[in-house]
Amino acid sequence: MTNSTLSVQSLTKRFKGNIAVDRVSFELKPGERVALLGHNGAGKTTLFKMVLGFLRRDSGDVSVLGCAPGSNPARQGTAYLPESVAFSSALTGEEVIRFYARLKGEPSARSLELLEQVGLADASKRRVGTYSKGMRQRLGLAQALIGNPKLVLLDEPTTGLDPISRQNVYQLIGEIAQKGATVLLSSHALTELEARTDRILILSKGQLVADDELGKLRAQAGLPIRLKVWTKPGAAQEVAAQLGAGRMNGRSVELDCGTDDKVRKLSAISALGNLVEDVDVHPPSLDDVYRHFSNTVQKEA
Amino acid sequence: MVSRILTIAQQELRIGIRNRWILLATLILAFFSLALALLGSAPAGTLGVDRLTITVASLASLSVYLVPLIALLLAFDAVCGEIERGTLLMTFSCPISRTEFLLGKTIGHTLVLTIALVAGYGLTAAVLLTMGTGSLSGLADFARLVATSVLLGICFLAIGYVLSSLTRQLGTAAAAAIAAWLLFVVLYDLALLGALVANPSGFFASHVFPYAILLNPADAFRLFNLAALGASDLVGGMSGVSETLPFDPTLAFISLLAFAAIVLTASAILIRRITP
Numbered sequence: 001m002t003n004s005t006l007s008v009q010s011l012t013k014r015f016k017g018n019i020a021v022d023r024v025s026f027e028l029k030p031g032e033r034v035a036l037l038g039h040n041g042a043g044k045t046t047l048f049k050m051v052l053g054f055l056r057r058d059s060g061d062v063s064v065l066g067c068a069p070g071s072n073p074a075r076q077g078t079a080y081l082p083e084s085v086a087f088s089s090a091l092t093g094e095e096v097i098r099f100y101a102r103l104k105g106e107p108s109a110r111s112l113e114l115l116e117q118v119g120l121a122d123a124s125k126r127r128v129g130t131y132s133k134g135m136r137q138r139l140g141l142a143q144a145l146i147g148n149p150k151l152v153l154l155d156e157p158t159t160g161l162d163p164i165s166r167q168n169v170y171q172l173i174g175e176i177a178q179k180g181a182t183v184l185l186s187s188h189a190l191t192e193l194e195a196r197t198d199r200i201l202i203l204s205k206g207q208l209v210a211d212d213e214l215g216k217l218r219a220q221a222g223l224p225i226r227l228k229v230w231t232k233p234g235a236a237q238e239v240a241a242q243l244g245a246g247r248m249n250g251r252s253v254e255l256d257c258g259t260d261d262k263v264r265k266l267s268a269i270s271a272l273g274n275l276v277e278d279v280d281v282h283p284p285s286l287d288d289v290y291r292h293f294s295n296t297v298q299k300e301a
Numbered sequence: 302m303v304s305r306i307l308t309i310a311q312q313e314l315r316i317g318i319r320n321r322w323i324l325l326a327t328l329i330l331a332f333f334s335l336a337l338a339l340l341g342s343a344p345a346g347t348l349g350v351d352r353l354t355i356t357v358a359s360l361a362s363l364s365v366y367l368v369p370l371i372a373l374l375l376a377f378d379a380v381c382g383e384i385e386r387g388t389l390l391m392t393f394s395c396p397i398s399r400t401e402f403l404l405g406k407t408i409g410h411t412l413v414l415t416i417a418l419v420a421g422y423g424l425t426a427a428v429l430l431t432m433g434t435g436s437l438s439g440l441a442d443f444a445r446l447v448a449t450s451v452l453l454g455i456c457f458l459a460i461g462y463v464l465s466s467l468t469r470q471l472g473t474a475a476a477a478a479i480a481a482w483l484l485f486v487v488l489y490d491l492a493l494l495g496a497l498v499a500n501p502s503g504f505f506a507s508h509v510f511p512y513a514i515l516l517n518p519a520d521a522f523r524l525f526n527l528a529a530l531g532a533s534d535l536v537g538g539m540s541g542v543s544e545t546l547p548f549d550p551t552l553a554f555i556s557l558l559a560f561a562a563i564v565l566t567a568s569a570i571l572i573r574r575i576t577p
Contacts, residue, residue: 049576052390052393052394054390054393054576054577055576072396075394075395075396076396078394079394080390080391080394081391082387082390082391083387084387085386085387085388085390085391086386086387086388087386087388088316088386088388090315090316090319090320091312091315091316091319095312095315099308099312100391100395102304102305102308103305103308103309103392103395103396103397104395104396105304105305105396127319143391
């Protein structure tokens with residue numbers, strides 16, 4: 001057996017003839033932060049539920065910490081935060097953490113320190129009903145950290161959070177991974193993931209269409225860099241003619257170029273002198289890369 | 302294992318206290334039982350029977366209506382409500398078995414019900430005792446009433462868990478719980494009564510009817526309590542209940558126990574099959 005935290009081999013799940021997860025395979029190593037991307041209904045939650053042992057797989061194999069999904073050793077080493085969880089609003093944050101610590105058989109004193117770690121120490125005696133959405137999500141994360149799990153599954157942990165709460169969540173995820181836990185988080189908010197995950201899995205219509213680091217995915221996609229040249233009033237046509245190509249857009253000209261071509265294009269632009277007022281360089285964003293990979297599957301289908 | 306069961310039970314009890322469920326149930330039970338004790342039995346005051354015992358007879362009828370309702374309202378949320386809120390996913394991702402979860406819920410809800418019954422009915426008993434109209438022998442009847450009410454409650458908690466495991470939406474589970482209450486507490490009796498009136502001396506009346514009463518926990522509860530009251534012939538037209546039965550009234554008690562065990566087992570099987 002390898003030392004992977006989670007190993008998924010050609011996992012397949014059908015719902016009444018609909019394929020939800022289609023021959024998906026991947027391995028997660030300790031300490032990795034992995035993002036699972038996919039549109040709504042791509043099969044992310046179904047995949048999670050199979051890893052947790054809630055759903056039976058139709059074919060393929062899953063191994064969590066070397067054990068069967070849903071078995072006691074697998075559950076002991078795994079933590080899970082479902083999408084949009086609503087804790088009983090009558091309980092306090094401290095009581096929620098105590099409850100899950102006792103279910104996991106962990107000392108509650110150490111688990112209560114987690115509330116401090118997620119910044120809820122002051123609110124720990126308040127009822128969950130009075131918490132903001134960000135605070136509830138952090139409480140959920142604290143729950144997921146009880147007992148130093150080896151595999152942490154987070155289903156859309158940042159949905160509906162403001163940018164600062166989102167940053168808090170990613171900071172916490174970084175801290176968890178530093179302790180050696182594997183974090184697998186699903187998301188459809190793509191741009192926020194840049195530089196916050198080690199690896200990206202893209203699920204589209206149940207199929208795994210990409211599994212790599214973001215930089216390599218960018219290279220694989222081979223998407224052009226977009227240059228936007230702002231011209232002096234009335235000079236757009238001339239600039240477009242001089243650069244040989246491009247879409248005109250009132251006072252600007254847009255053109256695409258490859259990575260190797262970028263510097264040559266830029267010097268051609270600067271050679272135009274005072275016809276040009278400004279240049280914007282847009283490397284392909286994660287959104288573009290994601291769209292590229294999801295579209296290839298849809299075209300094939 | 303025990304600690305996980307108790308964790309769930311304690312959580313339910315705490316929620317019951319926090320959202321004032323216990324308080325509400327206690328107030329309802331206290332209000333109706335006091336009304337029955339102080340107003341309802343006034344005409345029976347001269348019968349020479351312990352007032353407490355007479356009150357127990359009317360409270361048995363009250364329990365038949367209120368206890369199933371309270372139990373179903375406690376239980377219908379247990380599974381599908383937690384699915385809707387997403388908390389069941391989290392709970393089941395912890396190393397706890399489904400049966401442990403169900404047992405914890407049952408214990409917690411039973412405690413909620415017990416507290417409400419003891420406090421609500423206890424208040425009535427205390428009022429009667431301090432007024433000097435009850436004796437200590439009546440207290441035994443009272444204790445039996447509370448204990449069997451708890452058992453009746455467990456039967457309907459189990460029905461609630463079954464309904465909650467079978468439905469995916471909280472609204473559907475609530476509607477199903479109300480329908481179950483109507484069926485077991487109101488319609489079942491009406492149907493039996495109708496059949497009895499149609500043919501008062503036939504095969505149904507003598508051979509089917511008594512056993513049909515045993516099958517419904519609400520009827521079995523009432524039968525056992527009224528039969529167990531020695532003074533039943535003095536209480537509101539229930540003369541000689543036990544003499545007319547083709548079986549020992551304890552069978553009604555056993556039937557309650559069996560019903561609770563069977564339906565709880567059924568809900569344990571159902572809860573194993575659900576995908577949270």
